[in-house]
Amino acid sequence: MTVGTRTPADAREWARTGTELLLDAAAGLDEPAFRAASALPGWSRGNLVAHVAANADALGHLVHWAATGEETPMYASAEERAAGIARGATLSAGELRSWLTASADKLAAGLDGLTEEQWHREVVTAQGRTVPATELPWMRAREVCVHAVDLGTGVVAFADLPRGFLAALVEEIRARRGLTELPDGPLPEVAAWLAGRPHSLADAPGLGPWL
Template sequence: MSTAERTFTDARAWARTGTQLFVDAVSGLDEDGFAAPSALPRWTRKHLVAHVAANADALCNLVHWAATGEQRPMYASADERAAGIAKGPTLSAAELRTWLTGSAERLAEGLDRLTDDQWRHEVVTAQGRTVPATELPWMRAREACVHAVDLGTDVTFADLPDGFLAALTDEIRAKRDLAALPEGPLPEVTAWLAGRPHTLADAPQLGPWL
């Protein structure tokens, strides 16, 4: 599957799948489990959960923009984004779960309310890209699916939908401007492209992505 073949329906389904994987992955964690390191350098699971919860809140701002025409950026500033992540370790497991599930529900409800015309309205991402609102589910799918793996519980790239992995591989490959990919199972190739741990032999090391 190429990025051109990724459909809006696909992205919406993957966003729901990734969010559920993430929520389920933290559902059984106690305080020590939340405080344990994630698979991302210098981040505990609390940092990561806060990041994913804050991402949903930020995407809600873009949903509002698409629905009303009132410009509302994802984050007021880079400092606001950093503050959301830093807030994680100060919260209890219960508070983080409430934030995570509440923000995910608000985002899902906001997306469900968008009309066909509103989906076509343009918004601006945190990276400064102008995109139609139809890109919002894909943005959420990437965050939720990849970070569900980053939690370091029992979710792996092999647990993510094949179509999502193919679309993500296509996107990162283009971003990294790679002419060829190493041979191997799709989940491992995607993990390698994303700068995550993988089992591919002799694959060159890549820098972080997302």
């Protein structure tokens, strides 16, 4: 599967699946577990969950932009984005789970409300890319699916993610990293390697983290 064959409907389904995986993984975490390190160096699980929740809020700004035509950036500044991540260290386990769930539900409802015309309106991502609103579900799918693994609870691995999602992820990262060849191995392990996450591929060169 290539990026060209990925559809918004695919991405919506992957975002729903990833959200369910993430919520399930976070459901059993208590206060010490949220304060413990995630699989992302330097990030606690609380930081990670706060980041994903804040991402839903930020994507909601782009949904508003598409729905109304009112320019609404994802984040007011890089400092605001960083503050959203840091907020994870200040919230209780219950507050983190509530924010994660409520922000995901609100984003899904906003996406559900877009009309055919609004889906094709252009918005600007936090990285400055101009994209149609049809890209928003894919942006969310990447966040929830990859970070469900990054939570590091042992409940979700790359092998648990939808195969179509992994194929689309591999194609996108391969293109962005400018790679012409990929190592042989199972699709989940290739995806993990490309994303700069732990993998079981032998002799694959090290890559920095992506996303």
